[in-house]
Amino acid sequence: MTDKVNLLVIGEGGREFAIAKKLRESASVDHVYCAPGNVGMPSVGVEPVAIAENDFAGLIKFAKDHDIKWTFVGPEDCLVDGIVDDFHAAGLKIFGPDARAAQLEGSKDYALNFMNNYGVPTAKHASYRDQTAILEHVDQFGYPVVIKENGLAGGKGVVIAQDHDATVRTIKEMFASGQARIVLEECLSGPEYSMFVVISNGHYRILPMAQDHKRAYDGDRGPNTGGMGSYSPLPQLSTADRQRMIDEVVKPTVDGLVKGEYHYHGVLYIGLMLTADGPKVIEYNVRLGDPETQVVLPRLDTDLYQLVDAAINDQPLPTISETTEASFGVVLASKGYPQKPIHGQKLGSFPESSEVEIDYANVTGTVSHLRGAGGRLLMVLAQAETLQEAHDRVYAYLEKLNQPECFYRHDIGAKAGL
Numbered sequence: 001m002t003d004k005v006n007l008l009v010i011g012e013g014g015r016e017f018a019i020a021k022k023l024r025e026s027a028s029v030d031h032v033y034c035a036p037g038n039v040g041m042p043s044v045g046v047e048p049v050a051i052a053e054n055d056f057a058g059l060i061k062f063a064k065d066h067d068i069k070w071t072f073v074g075p076e077d078c079l080v081d082g083i084v085d086d087f088h089a090a091g092l093k094i095f096g097p098d099a100r101a102a103q104l105e106g107s108k109d110y111a112l113n114f115m116n117n118y119g120v121p122t123a124k125h126a127s128y129r130d131q132t133a134i135l136e137h138v139d140q141f142g143y144p145v146v147i148k149e150n151g152l153a154g155g156k157g158v159v160i161a162q163d164h165d166a167t168v169r170t171i172k173e174m175f176a177s178g179q180a181r182i183v184l185e186e187c188l189s190g191p192e193y194s195m196f197v198v199i200s201n202g203h204y205r206i207l208p209m210a211q212d213h214k215r216a217y218d219g220d221r222g223p224n225t226g227g228m229g230s231y232s233p234l235p236q237l238s239t240a241d242r243q244r245m246i247d248e249v250v251k252p253t254v255d256g257l258v259k260g261e262y263h264y265h266g267v268l269y270i271g272l273m274l275t276a277d278g279p280k281v282i283e284y285n286v287r288l289g290d291p292e293t294q295v296v297l298p299r300l301d302t303d304l305y306q307l308v309d310a311a312i313n314d315q316p317l318p319t320i321s322e323t324t325e326a327s328f329g330v331v332l333a334s335k336g337y338p339q340k341p342i343h344g345q346k347l348g349s350f351p352e353s354s355e356v357e358i359d360y361a362n363v364t365g366t367v368s369h370l371r372g373a374g375g376r377l378l379m380v381l382a383q384a385e386t387l388q389e390a391h392d393r394v395y396a397y398l399e400k401l402n403q404p405e406c407f408y409r410h411d412i413g414a415k416a417g418l
Contacts, residue, residue, distance in 0.1 A: 011074025040360025118256030
């Protein structure tokens with residue numbers, strides 16, 4: 001039998017918690033480190049490492065010193081800033097796209113140009129560097145209209161403006177805040193879905209699909225967030241519609257990556273809307289999404305280590321096998337999120353339960369004496385035979401909590417009839 005390997009995950013949130021936890025399950029893996037990680041990770045056998053995500057030199061030194069077989073990058077910022085390029089230059093294996101390919105998330109304009117070049121369906125759009133020019137054309141898409149910050153915004157740089165005055169106000173605020181380019185898009189209509197594709201230089205596998213809930217409050221009201229909850233599978237998505245997504249979106253996207261010589265090794269998240277005219281891409285992310293990762297990975301029967309290892313080494317990718325169980329999760333967020341989340345509130349401890357699991361994110365202290373340290377604090381999730389059962393377990397747990405300085409959505413899964 002070959003020796004077990006050591007792995008490094010980069011990041012500190014709920015996404016990285018879920019990735020590290022899943023890798024830790026593999027019989028091939030000895031030790032999983034996470035830099036910088038969070039205080040909840042030791043509860044699932046993962047060791048946090050006090051190295052910042054953007055300290056590439058420190059991370060490279062750690063990987064060399066600790067015989068890390070390969071590194072899995074969680075956050076988009078690191079990818080856009082070129083962590084993959086630096087690791088490759090140091091002779092180290094790492095899972096994620098290089099800085100050029102990461103522009104598919106780093107720049108909305110870049111991604112839209114990619115879609116145009118390779119025939120990937122998306123919304124009608126235009127981008128502007130000049131405030132005067134964009135204000136002359138604000139009415140061309142009708143209302144509501146989607147206004148996007150061009151760069152990284154943690155899932156929060158999107159505004160759907162309902163009328164002319166709101167559009168003008170939003171555009172002026174974005175430019176005043178330092179945005180160099182703003183994208184306008186027609187507002188598509190239809191259900192949204194999250195598709196995660198593991199890509200190895202033109203070869204790919206599709207992970208279990210999920211549906212995210214971006215708005216802060218019940219009824220899809222309030223500002224966009226990084227995500228307030230998710231579930232998988234999707235009973236409302238037909239096999240035929242899923243196949244259309246693969247044929248009309250995934251295949252031309254992967255073909256475009258090959259034709260454009262991106263040599264893409266990593267995960268590509270495709271945010272899709274199923275419109276009356278078929279599936280259209282809302283956005284690309286060049287990594288796993290949060291909070292969908294927390295519900296997708298528990299449904300993956302395929303060994304995540306074996307899948308990633310094959311992708312990194314350009315070996316045949318194993319077939320994706322999904323569990324029959326449903327997975328459901330709800331985010332507990334700090335009061336004021338996403339605009340001005342409070343920090344430092346006492347959370348105490350969260351009771352252990354055989355019914356649910358907790359994926360920790362923006363918390364500090366110890367698991368028995370936690371404090372809030374950001375917007376989305378943790379996710380409460382459950383796996384069960386049915387979505388309804390998983391849904392009921394999560395909400396039964398949340399309803400017993402006494403966390404007055406936190407909030408969560410009460411309607412995650414409504415589009416699945418829950």
